[in-house]
Amino acid sequence: MPSSTPCLTLTQVRYAVGSARSAAGVTEILAGVDLTARRGEVTAVIGPNGAGKTTTLGCAQGLLRPSAGTVRLLGADPYRADARLRARVGVMLQDGGLPQAVTPAVLLGHVARLHADPWPLPDLVERLDMSRFLTTGIRRLSGGQRQRVALAAALIGRPEVVFLDEPSAGLDPESRQMVFELIEHLRSAGIGIVLTTHLLQEAQQLADSVFILKDGTVVRHGTISELTAESQTRPARLVFAASRRLSEAELAAAPLAVELDGELNRPGARWAVTGLTSPQDLGRLAAWWEQIGMMPAEMTFESRTLEDVFWEVSAR
Amino acid sequence: MSRAADLSPQPSAPAPALRRVLAHGRYETRNTLRNGEQLLVSIVLPLLVLIGIHRLGLLAGSGGIDAVAPGVLALAVMASAFTGQGIATGFERQYGVLAYLATTPLGPTGLILGKAVAVLSVIVVQVLVLGSTAWALGWSPSPAGLLWLGIGLVTGACAFTALGLLLAGTVRAEATLAITNLAWVLMGAAGGAVFPLHHEGPAGVLLLLPSAALGEAARTASAEGSAPLVEILILAGWAVAAVLAARRWFRWR
Numbered sequence: 356m357p358s359s360t361p362c363l364t365l366t367q368v369r370y371a372v373g374s375a376r377s378a379a380g381v382t383e384i385l386a387g388v389d390l391t392a393r394r395g396e397v398t399a400v401i402g403p404n405g406a407g408k409t410t411t412l413g414c415a416q417g418l419l420r421p422s423a424g425t426v427r428l429l430g431a432d433p434y435r436a437d438a439r440l441r442a443r444v445g446v447m448l449q450d451g452g453l454p455q456a457v458t459p460a461v462l463l464g465h466v467a468r469l470h471a472d473p474w475p476l477p478d479l480v481e482r483l484d485m486s487r488f489l490t491t492g493i494r495r496l497s498g499g500q501r502q503r504v505a506l507a508a509a510l511i512g513r514p515e516v517v518f519l520d521e522p523s524a525g526l527d528p529e530s531r532q533m534v535f536e537l538i539e540h541l542r543s544a545g546i547g548i549v550l551t552t553h554l555l556q557e558a559q560q561l562a563d564s565v566f567i568l569k570d571g572t573v574v575r576h577g578t579i580s581e582l583t584a585e586s587q588t589r590p591a592r593l594v595f596a597a598s599r600r601l602s603e604a605e606l607a608a609a610p611l612a613v614e615l616d617g618e619l620n621r622p623g624a625r626w627a628v629t630g631l632t633s634p635q636d637l638g639r640l641a642a643w644w645e646q647i648g649m650m651p652a653e654m655t656f657e658s659r660t661l662e663d664v665f666w667e668v669s670a671r
Numbered sequence: 672m673s674r675a676a677d678l679s680p681q682p683s684a685p686a687p688a689l690r691r692v693l694a695h696g697r698y699e700t701r702n703t704l705r706n707g708e709q710l711l712v713s714i715v716l717p718l719l720v721l722i723g724i725h726r727l728g729l730l731a732g733s734g735g736i737d738a739v740a741p742g743v744l745a746l747a748v749m750a751s752a753f754t755g756q757g758i759a760t761g762f763e764r765q766y767g768v769l770a771y772l773a774t775t776p777l778g779p780t781g782l783i784l785g786k787a788v789a790v791l792s793v794i795v796v797q798v799l800v801l802g803s804t805a806w807a808l809g810w811s812p813s814p815a816g817l818l819w820l821g822i823g824l825v826t827g828a829c830a831f832t833a834l835g836l837l838l839a840g841t842v843r844a845e846a847t848l849a850i851t852n853l854a855w856v857l858m859g860a861a862g863g864a865v866f867p868l869h870h871e872g873p874a875g876v877l878l879l880l881p882s883a884a885l886g887e888a889a890r891t892a893s894a895e896g897s898a899p900l901v902e903i904l905i906l907a908g909w910a911v912a913a914v915l916a917a918r919r920w921f922r923w924r
Contacts, residue, residue, distance in 0.1 A: 417774070
């Protein structure tokens, strides 16, 4: 991936709520977040609930003022953004931020009028398949329909940077595919996309780079392949299918940790071997198969998924 | 489809500032005038109060319709600026609409100016409907005082909008709903908006209430045609105090 210009940088951003004078004291939600997002790339911010994802986005969007650190969004401080900067940035909030009493057509028409050269509404309506509910009050729409309206409201100004907080929450598979295609389209048009998600598969599928937040700091970041690359901390995992049932005694004799991969111990069951770090380990494994007289029916190395990395980080 | 394929024909730019504010004013005015509850509080109830007090002759001793009409205009301004705007903004805050709009080219300042345009537009509609009804019932305001009546109502609208937004931005939407409705009824019935308060004794302090100041300003201008300067200063004071408090405590989310 050729590295393009950053459209967003957070440097040691801290955010605290409360007051030292109050009984509850000060709670630090962000404890020094460093984050960079680039144009033409999808940057995913993931992390467990309460890690600070939405607060990070709030600081990046200029909705929250960091208590320390600096934020540069398209070269400016978003907290002091003027209309010119805001016109170049699209925001989809986690809870939608949609007025309840108006229709999508009225809302989107209104937001379009705040921009000099908005995205043509009919095209956006078609891409997000909104024509059926365009003139229905937002209060009466389903969760998935509201998500699409909120996404349209973030995009109507043809932004150069888009913030999407949980863009696929509440979407059925078909709508999710539609949203993914639109995000792909935005990326290929050179737009910088910053999104949060709790669906790791989604991050793995969409993101060019990932920032894993935990307790208000970035604990791991990089491209998907960098994050899932083998490392000393988490050696490769090998999965084999046994041609027959394995006995307790046979398993006890195994040179490495061998565990059932989610099925019953029966012929054809899959077994996962963890702790492989060298070719010698493979040799010891082959020697064990020879000893118990079993030829694996199938054998694969499994690459780590973002989910593995996530669990590894969260467990700490 | 053809234009969207090329998403960046030129850098995205905001519409001119005045157009943004007017667009938001028009959007909010339209929403208010289409909202049944808002119409009820802003137009229908003041209309019922106007006709009811006139028919029952409750203010027959203090000038009849000439005393009723300006007070009802004050009540109507309180309804749209304080109750209506407070409740609408409170729920916008709860649903994250304020936060979303603050990220658009409208921004916080444009949002507040747009709301001011909407409040003034609704007041124009209220004055037309209630004023012409009162006129049909025999209201004959002093022509010289009409300008002062307008200035009084606008200053009152500023004070009550600021108070409504202060509530909307500090307490929960449901609490804003309850407080603004209750306060509107109390200020309308006993706060000097519709029924004039007595000026002597300790009760004179009540004249410092924004409702009393607005009611007195409207009655003085309408009946005597003179400038209600003290009342306008009281209202301006409330507006400044509420704006200062809102700057300190208003929360967008």
